[in-house]
Every structure is written in C-alpha cells, then in structure tokens.
Amino acid sequence: MSLLFIAWRNFRYRALSSFLTTLSLTLGVGLVVLVMSVYGIISEAFVRNASVGYNLVVGPKGSTLQLTLNAVYYLSQPIENLPYTEYMEFYPKEKRAEMVRTFGGDPALGERDGVYAGFMTDGYAIPLALGDYFGEFRVVGTTPDFFELLKHGPDADQPFTFEEGRNFEFHNEENSYFECVLGSRVAAQMGMRVGDVMKPTHGDPEGKGHGQGFQIVGVLDPTGTPNDRAAFVNLEGFYLLEGHAKPIPDDAVIVLPESAETAGPDDPLLLTIPEREVTSILVRNGNLMMAPMLQNRIKESVRAEAATPIGEINKLMTMIVGPLMQALLAITLITCVVAAVGVLVAIYNSMNDRKRDIAVMRALGARRGSVTWIILFESLIIALVGGIAGWVLAHLGILAASPLIEARTGVQVGFFSMSTYELYLLPLVIGLSLLAGIVPAASAYRTDVGTNLSA
Known part of the structure; x- marks a missing residue:
C-alpha cells in the first residue's frame, strides 16, 4: 500500500x-x-477604455489626470472651459473661414492657419462640451464626427453601431438642432427609446431642468466603454440651451453668419464664435510620430493643456x-x-x-x-x-x-x-x-x- x-x-x-x-x-x-x-x-x-482612436485630449491648464478622467471617462468635474477659438487652432484657414461664415465672428480668424493645423494632416479634432446631466448620466455636447470618426474596442478598430435609430445631424429641418443619441446603459436604465424626448438638467443631476428637450434619434449598441453611460447631444443645440452662452466681450469683433440674413422669426440663431466654449477636445493627428511635438506645442500655449489618455491611466x-x-x-x-x-x-x-x-x-x-x-x-x-x-x-x-x-x-x-x-x-x-x-x-x-x- x-x-x-x-x-x-x-x-x-x-x-x-x-x-x-x-x-x-x-x-x-x-x-x-x-x-x-x-x-x-x-x-x-x-486600459481598453483609454484606447479610443484619439491620442491626445486637450483642455484648460490644470491636472492632466483630471482632464483625462473628465473627457474620456466622464468622471470628475471639468477644470474650466476653453474658448472656441482654441478648437479652431487645429484647422487651416479655409476651414476657419467657413466656421466664421457659418457661426459669425471676427473675419480675421479665417485669414490664417491654426497654430496646430500643420500637425493635423489626415487627423481630426472633436469638441466636447459638458456640464449637464440626464438623471445620473453626463450629457455630452459634440458633433456627428464623434460617431463617424472615433472607434472603440481593445485595438480601437470597431466603429460605433446603433441598436436603434441613427446618428444625430448637424442640422435637421424637422428637429432643428435638438437631437441626441443615448448610450446603451442610459437608454436601458432611464427607459428611453428612439422618438422620446430627453430633457437635461443644468450643472447637476438635481439641478434646474432646461425647458428645451432633445429628441432621441439613436441608441448605441453596447461598447463596453464609458460612452455606454453618456447622453450625446448636438453641440449646436447644447449651445442654444439657457445659460450656455458665454458673455460677449465689449471689444469683440463680430460679423453675423450668412444664415442670419435668411432666418425666419422662429428659427434659432446659432451662437457666434465669441459666445462659444468647449470643455475639451479629442485630437488625433495623422502622423503619430509627431504627437509628442504637438503635445509640447499645445503645452506652450497660455490656456491649453494636452494629455495622452493611455499615459495618464498608466500613471x-x-x-x-x-x-x-x-x-x-x-x-x-x-x-x-x-x-x-x-x-x-x-x-x-x-x-x-x-x-x-x-x-x-x-x-x-x-x-x-x-x-x-x-x-x-x-x-x-x-x-x-x-x-x-x-x-x-x-x-x-x-x-x-x-x-x-x-x-x-x-x-x-x-x-x-x-x-x-x-x-x-x-x-x-x-x-x-x-x-x-x-x-x-x-x-x-x-x-x-x-x-x-x-x-
């Protein structure tokens, strides 16, 4: 034995x-x-939620970790806001001039290339505006490019798809600028679907409700990213909400947009460039080898700071x-x-x-x-x-x-x-x-x- x-x-x-x-x-x-x-x-x-297709997050001077948590994970609170002109610095003069014609502002903005435009060949910059809530979830003002250009997944190669509906549009004749897309968790927990109206609250989940609502035109498929718990609204509609316009300085030079000449009495007038602010900017430059140079250039500016999401999360x-x-x-x-x-x-x-x-x-x-x-x-x-x-x-x-x-x-x-x-x-x-x-x-x-x- x-x-x-x-x-x-x-x-x-x-x-x-x-x-x-x-x-x-x-x-x-x-x-x-x-x-x-x-x-x-x-x-x-x-780590996988930091791999979202862009390589830099730009925001006001301050903590780069707080900037990353706020812009990528929708946690923490925004440090401050950046003027819209900082976002325009990523574009050449032709695109800047088009923005002036569309929104109104100083024509001189369209007479030169943006400071960072030389780094952006085949790249993109997507603005974010935060500050409102829908229940416990963050409301993110952005452009349709968010779902058209960004990717998700472990290798940041999966496009956003919709469980129901579509992406919102810059301007829709039927719904004007007030359209939104809900993340999967937001739609499930709040019991919302395409066709319903989402009404955000200002500054806090228990804050004052905005009278204006956004019609839900899309619900995202689950992505396993923080985007599942965010409500995305058309940036133009976000700007038009009460209390979201920045006071215009007395010395600001403003030329009204071309649309103001044909606008009807019931048509909302878009905010001019001096009235606009962004919370952060998601940036991907075409040549990733130049990303450190772009980051250093942004840090040299008076207002802006740049952070690499993966680097901050590793820290x-x-x-x-x-x-x-x-x-x-x-x-x-x-x-x-x-x-x-x-x-x-x-x-x-x-x-x-x-x-x-x-x-x-x-x-x-x-x-x-x-x-x-x-x-x-x-x-x-x-x-x-x-x-x-x-x-x-x-x-x-x-x-x-x-x-x-x-x-x-x-x-x-x-x-x-x-x-x-x-x-x-x-x-x-x-x-x-x-x-x-x-x-x-x-x-x-x-x-x-x-x-x-x-x-």
Missing part, C-alpha cells in the same frame, strides 16, 4: 476535521483569486490603483498563511490520537521516514483540495457576475479568465501547507514505539 494512499485514508477517516481545515484554505485561496481577478478586470477596463494604475490592490493582495495572502497555520494546528492536534497508530505502523516495519512522509502527504492533499476548490469557487463567482461585469466595464470574462499571478498561487499554497506539515511530521518522527504500544 502506497504512502499517499495511506495519507488519503487518514484524510477521509478524520472527515470533519479534514473538511473544516480544507474549507478554511479554500476560502483563503478563493479570496486571493478574486482579488487578482478584480485587479485584472480593473486594469483591462481602464493612475501605477501610483494609486496598483498600490491599493497590492495592499489588499497582501492582506489576502496573510489569510492564506493563517489557513496554513490552521492546517498545522489541525494535524498537530490529531497527533495525540494517532500516536498508537503510528507506533503500530513502526512495529510492523514502517520506517521513521515513511511515517513522516505520510503526514506531509496529508498536508499536500489538504493543499491540493483546498487550492483547487478555492480557485474553482472564485471563478464560479466571476462567471456568475460576468453579465454585470461586462455591462459595467466592457470586459468579457468567463470561467477560465485568469490572471498570470494565479499560476503561482497553487505552488505557493502547496509550499505553505508542506511547511505547516513539518511540525506534526517531526512529532510523528519522534514517536516512541514502546511507550505508545504499552499505553
């Missing part, structure tokens, strides 16, 4: 004690696996999230050590009841080393059963929560979704259990045959 089989028989013979000892180890391992998995899910969610993970998760992981590893001590105590306490059995084995010819290995094999069995059961239990929990995880983070997880650190966990647990088995194994090794047979 092999020593391992004898150890297994001993494990089964002390069923209740073995079960409770193994259970404590199972829970410890399961907790460690969950922490590792949560860290992996958080890391993947942040966040390294400086804040990473240390917190490491501290939590250390605590859970201590739990495994405590469970290993439980293995030691359980086996050691059983030695008093097993000294006669050991003495009989020795009398029948078993060597000291064989008895020692039987005890160590018992520790090994507890480690294997507890470690594997803990891993399975943790991943069953992850599998059960996978719909919620995917809905909130966009990360698809399954039963076999695992962190590379988990590969080292089972050997660690086995090592701790074998160390815990040394003390009772040594006690078995020193068992006196004569004394225990005569007892």
